[in-house]
Amino acid sequence: MEDLKKSNAIASCDIRETDKRFVAHTYNRFSPVIVKGSGSLAYDAEGNEYIDMGSGIGVNAFGYSDPEWAAAVANQASLLQHTSNLYYTEPCAKLAKLLCERTGMSKVFFGNSGAEANECAFKIARKYASDKYGSSRNVIVTLKNSFHGRTLSSLAATGQDHYHELFTPLTPGFDYIDANTAESLDELKKKLAGGNVCALMIECIQGEGGVLPIDKDWALKAQELVHANDALLIVDEVQTGNGRTGKLYAYMNFGLEPDVVTTAKGLGGGLPIGAALIAEKAAGVLGFGDHGSTFGGNPVCCAGALSIMSRIDNELLGEVRRKGELLRSMLLGRPGVKSVSGMGLMVGIETERPAGEVVKDCLNAGLLCLTAKNRVRLLPALNIPDELLVKAAEIIVSYAARPQSAQ
Numbered sequence: 001m002e003d004l005k006k007s008n009a010i011a012s013c014d015i016r017e018t019d020k021r022f023v024a025h026t027y028n029r030f031s032p033v034i035v036k037g038s039g040s041l042a043y044d045a046e047g048n049e050y051i052d053m054g055s056g057i058g059v060n061a062f063g064y065s066d067p068e069w070a071a072a073v074a075n076q077a078s079l080l081q082h083t084s085n086l087y088y089t090e091p092c093a094k095l096a097k098l099l100c101e102r103t104g105m106s107k108v109f110f111g112n113s114g115a116e117a118n119e120c121a122f123k124i125a126r127k128y129a130s131d132k133y134g135s136s137r138n139v140i141v142t143l144k145n146s147f148h149g150r151t152l153s154s155l156a157a158t159g160q161d162h163y164h165e166l167f168t169p170l171t172p173g174f175d176y177i178d179a180n181t182a183e184s185l186d187e188l189k190k191k192l193a194g195g196n197v198c199a200l201m202i203e204c205i206q207g208e209g210g211v212l213p214i215d216k217d218w219a220l221k222a223q224e225l226v227h228a229n230d231a232l233l234i235v236d237e238v239q240t241g242n243g244r245t246g247k248l249y250a251y252m253n254f255g256l257e258p259d260v261v262t263t264a265k266g267l268g269g270g271l272p273i274g275a276a277l278i279a280e281k282a283a284g285v286l287g288f289g290d291h292g293s294t295f296g297g298n299p300v301c302c303a304g305a306l307s308i309m310s311r312i313d314n315e316l317l318g319e320v321r322r323k324g325e326l327l328r329s330m331l332l333g334r335p336g337v338k339s340v341s342g343m344g345l346m347v348g349i350e351t352e353r354p355a356g357e358v359v360k361d362c363l364n365a366g367l368l369c370l371t372a373k374n375r376v377r378l379l380p381a382l383n384i385p386d387e388l389l390v391k392a393a394e395i396i397v398s399y400a401a402r403p404q405s406a407q
C-alpha cells in the first residue's frame with residue numbers, strides 16, 4: 001500500500017512537471033492532480049478525497065460522473081458526435097425548445113463558452129440598433145467590477161481596468177457605470193439620451209467581482225430606462241444561470257425582463273456549451289450568415305445539457321434554495337465569518353483571514369473552494385448532499401478566523 005502511494009506520488013509529480021513544461025502558464029494551479037470524481041467528491045492521483053464546493057467553477061451541475069448525464073452523453077457519442085450546422089440534429093433542436101419553453105424566450109444561439117455567448121449578445125445588440133437607427137448606435141454599457149470573459153470584446157465589456165491593461169486596443173464601443181447608485185442611474189439616462197447606446201449588460205450577481213448581488217430597485221429602474229430608449233437589456237447568466245441561485249435564471253429573482261440572456265457553465269453539466277437566449281423583440285435580428293460556430297449546438301454537448309436542464313425543475317430549485325439557507329445558517333455569526341453574500345448555491349464568504357489563505361488551508365483539509373476578490377466563493381453541485389455541505393461549512397469556519405495571538 002505504501003509502495004503504491006509512493007509510485008502514485010511520483011506519477012503526480014511527473015504530470016505536474018509535464019504540464020508546467022508544455023501547457024501555457026495562464027493558470028496558477030493548486031497541487032492535486034484530479035483523476036476522478038463521484039457526485040460531490042473528487043479524488044487525486046494519490047487517492048486523497050476532496051469535498052468539491054467549486055464544481056469546476058459552477059460547471060458540474062449534478063456533480064462528477066452523474067449517471068444520467070453520463071449515459072445521455074455516452075449514448076449520443078455512440079450515435080453521432082458531431083455534424084456541421086448545415087444539417088439539423090435532434091439534441092440541438094430539443095434543447096433550444098426546452099430553453100425557450102422554460103424562459104419564454106423565442107430563439108437560442110449555441111456556442112461553446114460564456115465569452116462566446118456574450119459575443120453573440122453584442123452582435124445582436126449592435127445589429128438590432130443599426131437595423132433601426134444606423135450604425136453609430138453601437139455602444140454597450142456594462143457595470144464596473146463586472147466580468148464577462150476573456151475574448152477581446154468580452155474583456156472590453158468587463159468593467160475592471162486591470163484585465164484590460166496588457167491587451168489594448170480592445171474592441172471599441174464599451175462604456176461603464178457603477179451599479180446600485182442613484183448617480184449611476186442618472187449617468188445611464190444621460191448616456192442613453194446621447195443616442196449611441198444600443199444595450200446595457202449586467203450580471204444579477206457579480207461572480208468574479210466578489211459574489212455581489214445587484215440591487216433589485218436599481219436593476220428595475222435601469223431596465224425601464226433602457227427599454228424606454230429601445231436599447232436592449234442583456235443579462236449575463238454564465239455563472240448565475242441554470243439553477244445556481246434557486247431560480248432557473250437569476251434574473252427571475254429580480255423580476256427583470258431581459259432581451260438577451262447569455263449562459264454557459266452549468267448548462268452543459270461538464271461539457272463546453274454556451275447559449276444566447278433571445279427574446280421576441282430581437283429574435284429576428286441575426287439572419288443567415290450573420291453568426292455561426294463550428295461546434296455550436298454540438299449533439300453530445302446538447303444531449304448532456306438536455307439531461308441537466310430537464311432535471312432542473314421546481315423541486316430541484318426548491319432544494320437549491322433550502323441547501324443555500326442551510327449553508328448560510330452554518331456560516332452566519334460564526335467566528336471569523338464577517339459576512340455572507342449571494343443567493344441559493346452561489347455563496348461568497350467574507351472571512352477575517354485572507355480568502356486565499358483560507359482556500360489553501362481548506363484544500364489541505366480535503367475541501368475544494370474558490371475565491372472571488374476578498375471572499376471565499378462556493379458554487380457546489382446543485383444536488384450536493386446536506387451532510388457534505390455541513391462538513392464543508394465546518395472546515396471553512398475552522399480556518400476563517402485569525403489566530404488569537406494575531407489579533
Ligand SMILES: Cc1ncc(COP(=O)(O)O)c(C=O)c1O
Nearest residue numbers: 113114115147148149207238239
Ligand atoms: C459572468 C461571467 N461571464 C462570462 C464568463 C466567461 O465564461 P467562459 O470562461 O466560459 O468564456 C464567466 C466566467 O467565469 C462569467 O463568470
